[in-house]
Amino acid sequence: MFEVLFFSLIVVAGTAGELCVSRAMKEIGEVHDFRPAALIKMLLRVVRVKWMWIGVGFMTVGFFSLLAILSFENVSFVVPVTALGYVAGALGGRFFLGEQVNWRRWAGILLVCVGVTLVVIGKG
């Protein structure tokens, strides 16, 4: 029971965190200037965007759930979770960020899911 809770937390919190960071960066807008000084200015702007902090909060929760689960569960159990993160990410991109996930992108994402699952199984 605990495991299910932590697994869902890893997927949901990890992906939600990245989605929020993505949203924060969309608020900043496309970066054109890649010189160090401009990048530092960009970082100083990002820390004032609330989505960035919500994202960092989610990522922290996800990270500690991962640590928690690793303390009492074998790593191989993480397989379905890692793959599900890509599906969750695509859904979040579609509904939270308003991205157009067409059939081609879905097909690619599902291939990535299968591939990641194989990689993690192959490591075990």
Add this chain to the structure above:
Amino acid sequence: MSMSHHSEALAVPDSQTQSHRRLHLKTYLLILVMIIAGPLGNLMLGKGMKNIGKVTTKISSPSELLHVFLRILSSGTIWLGIASLLTFFVAYMLVLSWADYSYVQPASAMAYAVVALLATLLFGEVVSPIRWAGIVVICLGVFVVGRTNPRTTGNP
């Protein structure tokens, strides 16, 4: 449909197609930075921490904690790892400032291929056939995602 698209491209030879191409190029470049800097950073952090040894068995007083902390801070490998992970995160933020999350996330799965290559080339580890098969499937998936438009929101 492809005909009309073609003639459109001919009618506007520079600005639109060029900025389109530039968007693709800088997206690919930054994802490349991500998939190399991320695994390298994790690898170096892991190496650095292993050099320091098992932390939990060593600490029995605050001064020892400080000692371990100072050893961590004086490790060049760990600093390189941190720098590498920072590079990863800045590249990640930059690419997300214009590209779709549903494009960047699957594309960054190419990191699995980099990890396997590092494992075989640097450490002579044996990577199982299942794992290589998975990497081939990931590459296929990333190729398919890569053929979609990196940006589907905001100003075109």
